Amino acid sequence: MEGRILVVDDEEVVIKSCERILQPAGYDVKGVTSGEEAISVLKNGGFDLVITDLKMPGVDGMELIRWLRSHNPHAAIVVITGYPSQESIKEALQLGIVDYLPKPFSPELLLDVTEKAINTVKARKIEEKPLEEQDVENKIEEIMNAIRRHKNKPGALIPVLQSVQEILGYLPPTVQRIIAKELNLPVSEVHAVVSFYSFFSMKPKGKHNIRVCLGTACYVKRANEILAKLKELLRIEEGGITEDRRFSLETVRCLGACGLAPVVMVDHNTHGAVDPVKVGEIIKHYE
Ligand code: FES
Structure with missing residues (x-):
């Protein structure tokens, strides 16, 4: 065996x-x-x-x-x-x-x-099929419709990627391959566009996306401890998503709110002067 x-x-x-x-x-x-x-x-x-x-x-x-x-x-x-x-x-x-x-x-x-x-x-x-394959399988009809809608127009790639991301929430490699095939483009070209624009994401996001700032002003105020605490509470790594898909966790370099350091953003809400010990209290409010 x-x-x-x-x-x-x-x-x-x-x-x-x-x-x-x-x-x-x-x-x-x-x-x-x-x-x-x-x-x-x-x-x-x-x-x-x-x-x-x-x-x-x-x-x-x-x-x-x-x-x-x-x-x-x-x-x-x-x-x-x-x-x-x-x-x-x-x-x-x-x-x-x-x-x-x-x-x-x-x-x-x-x-x-x-x-x-x-x-x-x-x-x-x-x-267990990988999560991304399950996601694509569940929404394949909507994805194909979105591709067909833009397919024969010039410069179809970006509008297709935007529509598919709206449907799926992200653009995993499986869906990039489908798009490349349908638009007759090399997969490398689709991948290059997805990687270039920051509004495209290759990773699934949770219902609530948490962004921990690790920029200098936040870092010196124990932002790394906040990140460690969140990883422990959510049982995920950076870039990961919880099993119930409630939270995803990302790090960023600066959220433009250095005066409030250390800063954590949950969805569009900015939380300043976050205490690493109490960060659990913040996420409790997001159902
Ligand atoms: S360094 Fe964190 S908000 Fe600027």
Whole structure:
């Protein structure tokens, strides 16, 4: 069976036994002995399954699971624990762990749970089309109508891009390819125009778009802390969009309101003198 697995446990003996059992079954297994190490390895992605202990010094298993859910939601998670408390297992289940292994576990149980978890990841990968493809599929008729409306007019590209962006909210590569084909233009030309004009966007926007100013005046007043707090609260990275599509998060160089630094804009509303600790209060008002 194929799959890349990261085992996180402060007891090396647990890592060794996972390797001994899982590697002969065809899995690619890596072990680390702390949550901190796990996060630095997982930042590069590429793991299908994370098997983690819950109780570890420093970043513990629960913290690691929360981090994984916001940064790598596709990886399956299995918890290994000696003394599972009702509370921690309940929270871990709410965060979507596939299963848990009580210590000590038999080789059969480990193999069984691992196979189940890897199959879950494979099923998710098949089910999930990229967001942009789903968006384009859902609106394909409107998009094609917009293209047809402008197609035979001179200089059709910009009006087509504007209309399609109005329909979709952004212009992902999938739709750029459709436009290029319909207008008989090279994809590179469509892409160049989309990249050149700042009013075209290649990334989806949430219902509310948050822009954090990282210009000098804002930066010296802890704008980077505001950004970090928003990333943590929304569980997205810069340029990302929340799963419910309520918020998207961007950074900008200057919003022209340096006297109010540090500044955050939500949609067309300017929020000045933002306190990094209280930035959550601001976004609470946007439903
Ligand atoms: S530097 Fe932030 S508004 Fe100008």
